[in-house]
Amino acid sequence: MVWLRRTTHYLFIVVVAVNSTLLTINAGDYIFYTDWAWTSFVVFSISQSTMLVVGAIYYMLLTGVPGTATYYATIMTIYTWVAKGAWFALGYPYDFVVTPVWIPSAMLLDLTYWATRRNKHAAIIIGGTLVGLSLPIFNMINLLLVRDPLEMAFKYPRPTLPPYMTPIEPQVGKFYNSPVALGSGAGAVLSVPIAALGAKLNTWTYRWMA
Numbered sequence: 001m002v003w004l005r006r007t008t009h010y011l012f013i014v015v016v017a018v019n020s021t022l023l024t025i026n027a028g029d030y031i032f033y034t035d036w037a038w039t040s041f042v043v044f045s046i047s048q049s050t051m052l053v054v055g056a057i058y059y060m061l062l063t064g065v066p067g068t069a070t071y072y073a074t075i076m077t078i079y080t081w082v083a084k085g086a087w088f089a090l091g092y093p094y095d096f097v098v099t100p101v102w103i104p105s106a107m108l109l110d111l112t113y114w115a116t117r118r119n120k121h122a123a124i125i126i127g128g129t130l131v132g133l134s135l136p137i138f139n140m141i142n143l144l145l146v147r148d149p150l151e152m153a154f155k156y157p158r159p160t161l162p163p164y165m166t167p168i169e170p171q172v173g174k175f176y177n178s179p180v181a182l183g184s185g186a187g188a189v190l191s192v193p194i195a196a197l198g199a200k201l202n203t204w205t206y207r208w209m210a
Contacts, residue, residue: 041136045136048139049183052076053109053127053198056069056073057069057124057198057199058198060123061198068110072106076102080097081099095146100135101139101142102135104138112127112130120199124196124199128188128192128193128196129188132186132189132191135184136187137180
């Protein structure tokens with residue numbers, strides 16, 4: 001049954017990594033600032049924080065080796081960059097979809113696991129909090145480095161968007177004055193239980209394979 005257990009583990013890892021890529025492509029071309037720009041950024045930050053932490057902590061606790069979470073985030077990053085090529089082939093610029101900055105947050109999770117001498121509970125609580133806090137900050141810095149998002153929105157409207165979602169002049173601060181703070185706060189709270197879920201999935205998998 002060892003081969004079946006290992007196959008299940010690695011299949012889960014691939015599924016979560018691929019899903020994170022799809023989540024980015026479908027909901028995350030967040031350089032397109034519309035009237036609900038900051039709302040979208042907050043929601044996207046939370047979804048990416050939780051998606052990263054559930055797979056990273058599962059993979060890290062599976063191997064027991066600090067650094068595995070960073071490796072997992074690297075896989076997610078490569079998947080997304082490859083998927084961006086599909087849009088590029090259709091004539092869109094390569095930064096039509098901005099790849100989230102997962103790796104630094106995953107490094108914080110690894111450092112927590114290493115610094116606490118591979119303490120699972122510390123990784124869940126401290127590491128999960130750090131991932132949720134840091135990811136929106138890194139992503140906002142990432143957004144500031146791409147071309148003008150409003151110009152990109154008008155020049156390259158998404159072909160899958162219905163007419164009522166055509167990019168319009170953004171109302172900055174209409175919903176939230178600080179989307180990074182809100183995304184970090186909500187992400188820090190939600191990433192901890194999601195990290196606990198990722199850790200628990202290891203136990204469930206072993207019991208199912210027993």
